[in-house]
Structure formats: C-alpha cells, structure tokens
Amino acid sequence: MANLHDLSFWQAKAASLSIESRAFINGVYVDAVDGGTFEKTSPIDQRLLAKVASCDQADANLAVKAARDSFNAGVWSERPPAVRKKILLKFAGLIREHGDELALLDTLDMGKPIGDSRTVDINGTARAIEWTAEAIDKIYDEVAPTASNELGLVTRQAVGVVAAIVPWNFPMIMAAWKFAPALAMGNSFILKPSEKSPLSAIRMAQLALEAGIPKGVFNVLPGFGHTVGKALARHMDVDTLVFTGSTGVAKQLMIYSGESNMKRVWTEAGGKSANVVFADAPNLDEAAEAAAGAICFNAGEVCTAGSRLLVEESIAEAFTAKVRQAMKKWTPGHPLDPTTKMGAIVDSSQMQRVLSYVDKGKLEGATLTQGGNLQAPVENGCFIEPAIFENVSNDMAIASEEIFGPVLSVIPFKTEEQALSIANDSIYGLAAGVWTSNLSRAHRFSSKLQAGSVWVNQYDGGDMTAPFGGFKQSGNGRDKSLHAFDKYSEIKATWIKL
Numbered sequence: 001m002a003n004l005h006d007l008s009f010w011q012a013k014a015a016s017l018s019i020e021s022r023a024f025i026n027g028v029y030v031d032a033v034d035g036g037t038f039e040k041t042s043p044i045d046q047r048l049l050a051k052v053a054s055c056d057q058a059d060a061n062l063a064v065k066a067a068r069d070s071f072n073a074g075v076w077s078e079r080p081p082a083v084r085k086k087i088l089l090k091f092a093g094l095i096r097e098h099g100d101e102l103a104l105l106d107t108l109d110m111g112k113p114i115g116d117s118r119t120v121d122i123n124g125t126a127r128a129i130e131w132t133a134e135a136i137d138k139i140y141d142e143v144a145p146t147a148s149n150e151l152g153l154v155t156r157q158a159v160g161v162v163a164a165i166v167p168w169n170f171p172m173i174m175a176a177w178k179f180a181p182a183l184a185m186g187n188s189f190i191l192k193p194s195e196k197s198p199l200s201a202i203r204m205a206q207l208a209l210e211a212g213i214p215k216g217v218f219n220v221l222p223g224f225g226h227t228v229g230k231a232l233a234r235h236m237d238v239d240t241l242v243f244t245g246s247t248g249v250a251k252q253l254m255i256y257s258g259e260s261n262m263k264r265v266w267t268e269a270g271g272k273s274a275n276v277v278f279a280d281a282p283n284l285d286e287a288a289e290a291a292a293g294a295i296c297f298n299a300g301e302v303c304t305a306g307s308r309l310l311v312e313e314s315i316a317e318a319f320t321a322k323v324r325q326a327m328k329k330w331t332p333g334h335p336l337d338p339t340t341k342m343g344a345i346v347d348s349s350q351m352q353r354v355l356s357y358v359d360k361g362k363l364e365g366a367t368l369t370q371g372g373n374l375q376a377p378v379e380n381g382c383f384i385e386p387a388i389f390e391n392v393s394n395d396m397a398i399a400s401e402e403i404f405g406p407v408l409s410v411i412p413f414k415t416e417e418q419a420l421s422i423a424n425d426s427i428y429g430l431a432a433g434v435w436t437s438n439l440s441r442a443h444r445f446s447s448k449l450q451a452g453s454v455w456v457n458q459y460d461g462g463d464m465t466a467p468f469g470g471f472k473q474s475g476n477g478r479d480k481s482l483h484a485f486d487k488y489s490e491i492k493a494t495w496i497k498l
C-alpha cells in the first residue's frame with residue numbers, strides 16, 4: 001500500500017485535495033468584490049489548481065477596515081500577552097497538524113519538493129510562530145533613569161494595522177516571519193501572498209481563526225502586486241508595511257509610502273551572496289557539497305543563495321571539479337516524489353528568465369561547464385538542470401544580477417584583500433560564507449563582509465534566535481529574533497511628574 005514515502009501516495013492526495021481559493025476578510029472566506037479571479041496553474045505539469053480571488057482596491061479597503069475595527073475594539077490588541085501567546089501556540093500546533101495538506105499546497109503551487117515542504121517549510125513556519133509566541137510574555141519595557149520627582153516610562157505599543165507583501169519561494173515561512181511578531185505584539189494583520197503561491201496562506205487563515213485569533217485580526221488578500229499589493233501600499237489607513245521580495249519592488253513600496261501616509265516600510269529584498277573558499281578550508285569536500293547546496297536548494301530560488309562562489313586560485317580547478325560532482329546530485333525530479341532534492345522552477349516566466357541568464361553568461365564569455373538545460377522529469381513542467389559557469393568576472397551580469405535560479409558563477413581570487421573586495425562589490429548585502437581554518441582570518445574577514453548574515457565553515461545556518469536581514473539594497477530592519485519586534489511596535493516615552 002502506498003505511504004507518504006511514495007510518489008503515488010502524494011499524487012493520489014493531490015488528486016483528491018479540495019482547495020480554498022477565496023480571500024479571507026473579517027473571519028470569512030469571500031470572493032473578490034468585483035468577482036475577479038486568476039487561474040493558478042502548477043509548474044509541475046501546468047495543471048489548473050484553482051481560480052483564485054483576484055483582489056484589488058475595494059477588497060483592500062474591506063480588509064483594512066476589518067483590521068482597523070478589530071484593532072480598535074481591543075479583541076486582540078488588548079488581550080494580555082500570555083493569552084496571545086497561548087492562541088498563537090495553538091495556531092502553530094494546527095499548522096503542524098495540517099502540515100501534510102499545507103505542504104502539498106505549496107509543492108503544487110510553486111514546485112518545491114514535497115520532502116522540503118513537509119520539513120523545512122512546515123517546521124520553519126510553526127517554529128517561527130512558537131518561538132515568537134514564547135517570547136512575547138517575557139519582554140519588559142523600560143524605566144528611564146530620572147530624577148526622583150519624575151517617572152519616565154519607555155514602552156512599546158502595537159502600531160495598529162500591518163500589511164505584509166510576501167514572495168513565493170517559501171510562501172509560509174516568509175509570511176510567518178512577519179505575522180508571528182506582528183500578531184504577538186497585538187497588531188491586526190493583512191497578508192498579501194504572491195500571486196505565484198497564494199494557496200497555503202489562504203488555508204492558514206482558517207487555521208488562525210480556529211486557533212482563536214479573532215475575526216478581522218488576520219486577513220488574507222490574494223492577487224497581484226500592481227493591484228491589491230499597490231492598494232495596500234498606498235492605503236491611508238495601513239500603519240506599517242512589511243515586505244519580502246525583489247529590490248525593485250521594495251524601492252517602489254517606499255515611493256508608495258511617501259506618496260500616501262508615510263507608513264513605515266520594512267523590506268527584505270534581493271541578494272547576490274558570495275561564498276568564499278580559501279585553500280585552508282578545513283574540509284574541501286564538505287565545502288564543495290555546501291557550495292552545491294547553496295545554489296541548488298529550493299532550485300536556487302533563495303534570497304541567500306550562494307550564487308557567487310569565490311575560490312582561492314591555488315585550489316580553484318580541483319575544488320570546482322568537486323562542486324560540479326556535488327551539483328550532479330541535484331538533478332531535478334518530480335516534486336511529489338519524497339526522494340526528490342530539487343523540484344520545479346516556480347513558473348515558465350521565471351524559467352525563461354533563468355535560461356536567459358544562461359545565454360547571457362555564454363555571450364559574456366564565461367564558460368558553462370555543466371547544466372543549464374531544460375529537463376523533463378514531468379511532461380510540461382518547469383525544470384532546469386543546475387548550471388555552473390567558470391571563468392566568471394564579477395562585473396558580468398550573471399555575477400552581479402540576482403537570477404533567482406540554480407545558476408552558479410565561479411570567480412577565482414588570489415589574495416584575501418581581493419576576495420573581500422569582490423565579495424563586497426555588489427549592490428546587495430544579504431549574506432556571505434567564508435571557509436578557512438585560520439581563526440584570525442575567519443574573524444577579520446567576517447567583520448569586513450558587508451552582509452546581514454555571515455556563515456563560517458558552513459552555509460545557511462541559523463534559527464529563530466538570530467536576526468535576519470540585509471545591508472545595502474538587500475533591505476532594512478530584521479526578521480526573526482527579538483529584533484523583529486522593532487518593526488511591529490512604536491516606542492513611547494511617558495513622563496510623569498510625581
């Protein structure tokens with residue numbers, strides 16, 4: 001009999017899945033006000049998954065009103081932190097309980113392997129909520145060091161209505177990094193998932209209600225960026241806008257804010273991260289496996305993807321050969337097969353974009369030594385064999401622009417100074433890796449890297465305890481850890497004459 005380790009189990013589950021595709025406003029599922037929908041197909045085989053509500057200004061108005069009314073009514077914002085914690089923990093529990101269904105929705109929607117959706121995405125989402133919920137009744141405010149005839153209170157309070165616009169690469173985790181601290185702090189929340197992956201967010205809304213989050217406090221508006229995304233970003237009654245996505249859209253959101261009510265805008269944007277391997281790396285085999293994983297995991301659709309591999313010249317040839325070998329293990333497979341490591345690219349337009357960079361790399365004079373071809377583990381699917389370019393210089397488009405796909409650029413360097421200068425020569429500053437056995441170099445180099453996250457002798461480490469975000473055009477503010485609460489609170493100083 002088929003079980004959850006079999007492709008046939010997941011294919012049968014997918015065939016019988018019932019998919020909710022309406023917006024969630026004020027505690028109920030509703031069609032878009034104008035009845036508009038868009039067709040959501042799967043990148044696995046182009047099957048139609050659902051006709052999803054295509055929200056716009058009128059829907060944004062309704063959701064913002066529901067959020068504002070619930071905030072003002074105090075049904076959530078005025079509950080004790082310990083009560084909000086308990087409800088959020090229940091929400092996380094429901095996400096775990098419905099993990100297989102949510103994981104399947106994401107896999108069908110955006111093509112990632114079911115094995116990753118069930119582990120990385122479900123655990124990452126539940127853990128984000130649990131960690132944040134656990135923190136909220138342990139944070140204290142401050143008393144200022146005043147003269148004895150005055151009392152100075154420094155308190156944090158919820159900002160009010162928070163709207164979040166998120167991408168498709170980790171649909172639930174990117175949302176949870178926003179809604180967990182926003183809700184924990186007492187705000188009311190509107191989530192605009194990507195039009196490329198709206199289904200799990202829509203389903204989570206029902207679970208939030210079931211957990212006890214009152215109606216109006218958690219709303220979901222599926223639709224496009226230039227319609228409902230823009231409507232939220234320009235809305236006069238949204239207090240804070242949080243975003244994860246591309247740098248271009250992040251800049252646009254800052255303009256919308258300036259043109260409307262100067263709402264706070266916090267952005268997690270693009271990346272072109274350098275993974276720097278010195279000849280004295282403690283274990284070159286491990287480093288090569290990690291370098292391959294850094295560009296192939298989630299089909300390279302990761303903001304922190306190690307897309308620039310900087311290798312010390314003396315080991316460049318031998319090390320790159322190891323990376324090529326390691327990348328062969330990431331051949332795309334059926335996303336519903338639990339043994340698949342690399343799934344589909346999110347849709348055909350993203351696939352074309354990735355292929356266009358493969359062409360560009362060749363035209364620029366870099367050497368494509370492996371991959372870059374279309375693959376067809378499933379008929380009509382969007383699959384690409386991971387590509388590795390050698391003889392790359394940092395000014396080429398493949399090394400300076402974010403591709404957001406499995407395309408690796410290998411750039412040799414001679415000295416530590418040169419490696420640092422290449423690593424930092426980017427408009428982005430999201431993350432970086434450095435591999436060396438030299439402790440002094442590890443510290444010296446890490447401290448000079450212009451990146452929000454630095455990994456030494458590993459790639460992509462971290463958990464909810466550490467903040468995540470970027471320098472430069474990779475954004476502002478931080479998700480995760482206690483630092484995340486800064487986005488969802490205003491700080492008030494109250495002076496009391498005694």
Ligand code: NAD
Nearest residue numbers: 166167168193194225229230245246249268269270271303
């Ligand atoms: P995107 O910027 O195209 O879209 C992100 C979201 O913005 C989507 O929901 C989209 O509908 C919305 N949007 C688009 N135009 C808009 C507009 N004019 N007004 C309002 N909303 C608008 O990004 P994407 O393709 O979904 O995701 C890939 C990008 O996300 C990459 O650049 C990647 O680096 C970035 N990303 C960053 C992080 C991080 O934490 N720094 C994490 C994941 C992804």
